Amino acid sequence: METGYAIAECNRGARMGLKTLANKVVEYDARLARGKADEIKPEHVRKVLGKLEKKTADLKAEIASTEKEDKKARLKRKLAIALEHVERAEWLLDKIT
């Protein structure tokens, strides 16, 4: 249920987030074409995704072991952000693979 809350929060911002990400990718492609950015390969995205998934798992474990309600609420908000990042990373990986 706690995770469900986080996912719902995440989905709420996800639509806008992915749109922002798409715009940033267009801007990145332009920089790459000008030689002002380093090329991103799937393994680079996978590396970040791995870190994010570990963070997500850590947050879920911390939420499960936390009793104080206010701390739990803070952690859930953090989890929502982490899940948003994971979703963006998966989208980016899909786009460049």
Add this chain to the structure above:
Amino acid sequence: MTKYYLPVAIGALMLAFWVSPNAQEIAAGVAIFLFGMLMLEDGFKLLGGGTLERLLERATRSVPRSILFGIVSTTLLQSSSLVSVITISFLSAGLMSLMGGVGIIFGANIGTTTGAWLVAGLGLKVNIAAYAMPMIALSIILVFQKSKVLRGVGYALAGLGFLFLGIHHMKEGFEAYKDQIDLLRFALPGLVGLVVYTLLGTVSTVIMQSSHATMVLVLTALAAGQITYENALALAIGGNIGTTVTAIIGSLSANFQGKRLAVAHLVFNLTTAAVALIFIGQLRDAVDWVSAMVGINAEDYALKLAVFHTIFNVLGVVLMLPLMRRLVSALERRIVEPAPDVSRPRFLNNAVDAFPETLESALRKEVLHLHENATELIQHGLNLHRHEIFETDDIARTVRESRTASDLDVEEGYERRVKTLYSAIVEFTTRAGDKQLPPQVAQKVYDLRDVASDIVQAVKSVKHLRKNVLRYTTRYEGAVTELYDGLRTEIARILVEIRKLELADPEERSSLWLDQEQAQIEEDARETTRHIDRLIRTGKIKPNAATSFLNDSAYAYGAMRQLIKAARAYYIERDSSVAEVEKLLALDEDDFGPGAAG
């Protein structure tokens, strides 16, 4: 005491020059010798970061390797004193461990015995001073080369040349005193003779700056029948003690590690000498036995002296090896590393300027140093204690319990601990900008300068809070205290999260974690405004206090944003492609607005 040192030293030198013209040459010899030490250090630093570090790392990876390195290098250079001073330079430049250095010193004491064999067996004397002039002349060509390695070799070669030249001038200066060393005058039998000749060997080596020279003197006297064989053994023991003086002179310009090594050398040679003197009879029998075994004539005292020199130095190493770790620990306790002055730059020094590739690394460390100072100042400014905040599992509770006013003068602390470091960082990055660095390195250098700027801005923002933090948080005054406690808690949380990033494995951490904190503070900032409205409406807070708080909260959230911005840039992935990914995935300002994911 320190203020009298310079005039007293200059006065003593002038007096010595007036009394004895020889003193000029001796003092110049010492000065040239120390100058050589400094050049050697510079050379090794230039060679650092690459081949030399790897070579030394391999050569001193274990104690047996260090000892072997000491034996080989001393055999080649024919001077244990020189190997000691070079080792002190290596240590001062941070290119090896103290353990490795002590191992080399042990090896050098064995390596030096080859000189006795050369003198006694072949009648050879390698005159290192003769190489000084060509070394210095060749070195200057290398020093003006563009290649860092060639310049490093040039400085090291010049350093060695000046060391030799310094020793040469010291010897020349002492020439007048040398004639006064008449061994016959001290020809004494028994224990007294042993002690006197040991002291004589020490003094003679100190004066002539060479245990080899002492050995020549001893062999000549022995051959002429001026001294007994036992007296000659004592002179050889004394020579070993005297050779440590060169290392002690060398350590004067070295850091604490160099001084530790010089003392280790002295302890090793004194202990070995004491053991040799106590068991002189047994050692003499051992020499006779070994000499007979290898076919040395019983009357060939010169070669027997070389056998003795070898046995007693090897014995010293065998005796001291089991005590090596204890010796190193004792030295680390006795000669402590000076406590770093937090108000001064720790990493941005001239040595770093000489290593363009370590420039970014040193700047990173200095910016972290600035962040540590800023963290402490911010927390004290909020009447919090760093260790309590970093150790607690309930930040809000720890903040509520922190009601004692910190006696820190925030303004003075800012000037001393933050502004001085920031100035040094700005000066360093400006200097770095003139070095024509590769564009990526230059960008990282400027990014780090911006990180420092954000940290400084955060401290400035917190300075604005100080007055009302003192007014409202040192005792509970209801809603207004709770409001300020809220701000203190949020700033403390950000500092804790940044610390977690610092402590995390670089392969596992991500600057994206900071988005979670950014989202939280933006939400808290919005909630704070709504909360203030409610408190004013219900009369729980007076309008003037509310106004002050709204001003202060703007500074507080500003400080939090600046700290996050600084941490985001500081902890960005080092791999630039992965860093691009993180930048793409990071949430933007719009994402933190009302109704966003966070």
